[in-house]
Amino acid sequence: MAATEPVRPKAARSQGWTAGGPVSGRDTNLIRIGIVLGAAILWEGVSRSGWLFQDVVPSLLAIGAAIGKMLVNPAFYANLQVTAGEVFASLAIGGALGIFTGIALGSNRFLGAAFEPYVYYLAPTPRIIFFPVMIMWFGVGAASKIALGALSCFFTVALSTAGGMRGIDTVLIRVGKSFRATPWQMGMKIYLPAMRVPVLNGIRLGFGTAMVTALLAETKLSNQGLGYMIMQIYSRFDMPSLYALLIIVFIIAGAGNLILGRVTGTNA
């Protein structure tokens, strides 16, 4: 969707730290606005033409009104809070475990060779298939969504951390040793900054997968959260509200991604 910020190309190699400006300028912004406007006009045209059921393709005005209503609905904020809490708890747990595992796999050749194939094979498995297991372990509440979300972002973060660890230019480690850096100094002043970009990119991708997984799980079995709310509105066949909620979720996901992108950006 147009609301998500496109990922800026980021060279993760050692020479990737540039202060260089963005490639795009006014032209790409015009195209982006054009895409949104074009989609809106097409949508409205289809809606008014009557070719499709008005219920399925409601007018933009109806959707706008539904967005307004949604934004003053206390139930929306309660559900948003639940989902946001789940996503951040997932990211915190899965991210921390992922970084820890990634460092272990990346720094130890033996561990890496022994365990990494499993991580690679498990990484693309759709996590939702573990949902029934998580429900049995953690119940139908937020805990099972957090567990599933943590599981999904764990792999992303672990793999990018392990890659970042191995990608460190060995000469930089030799430089640190030649200046007699302590192990603590090696970690804080060489390993961490050298791995910063791949690790933060992993966290950013992990945020995306955690969000997808949490929402997906909520649509399946839950009694709160935005996913649950979407299914509830769907069951009432309240299309304007459904679209309104989807647009709001898109914007939130896009904003979250944008903020993480800024944090992981090259400034600082």
Next chain:
Amino acid sequence: MNNAAANAAGDKAVPVMPAPAAEAQLVIDRVSKRFGEGPGAVVAVDDMSFDVMPGEFVACIGPSGCGKSTLFNIIGGLQEEYVGNVMIDKSRIAGPHAAVGMVFQEESTFPWRNVLDNVAFPLELQNVGQSERRDRAQKFISLVGLQGFEKRMPSELSGGMRQRVSIARTLVSGPRILLMDEPFAALDEQTRLLLGDKITQIQQELHQTTLLITHNLTEAVQLSDRIVVMTYRPGRVKRIVNIDLPRPRTSDVVSSPAFGKYVAEIWGDLREEATRGMEEAEAGAAARGKTARG
């Protein structure tokens, strides 16, 4: 094959250094290093001995694969297991030593730090306060001619400038011996000559004791007071040549007849070794090709 090479090298008497008059800054005393065990073992450095006097610029020159980098790592303390003694102040080097400052062949600036913070890195490790750190780093940034570039990131600099940042970073730690491994290998010839001027100037200004590891003949003659010529595998001292070119020197020296004489003389020695190195490398490649086909 290895045996034949060892015998050929063994037939020649290795010249013995005359006893130094003053106290040497760095003593390399019968240093050897072997990698691996049994018939597959490679002797990288074999019984090398030479001294570096205070304020002296010595170059170690040899063909590729002669064990130069092994020697560099031993003296720098990154290769802790070796036979013989590398002595500084009567103590044997085993591990990185504060008196030795290393400059690496590879691109070694920290890409996430600007020039100032790169140069100040060793001071940061020693917990020097921020303002003193800046002042001291600034001094060496000016010394290598990078004033005005303090806030630039390494990616915004040329390769020659980045290598100067590395040199400044090593000098700021105040090493008594500057140890450089082919610091200009990745640079073009003109940059190399000009950077050589910079090095000569720095060395004359700081009276910096320097040991340069290189395979570049003009670079070695341009910069050095003495040149240690190494043999190809195992790395031994073939000859030590005094370079009596006037100081202060600039890169103009390369056009003087005396310079040409030294280059020709050392090339005579080096040529044998380089030829042997090339032949062995080619024989090795042919043997590998045969096993790959067979």
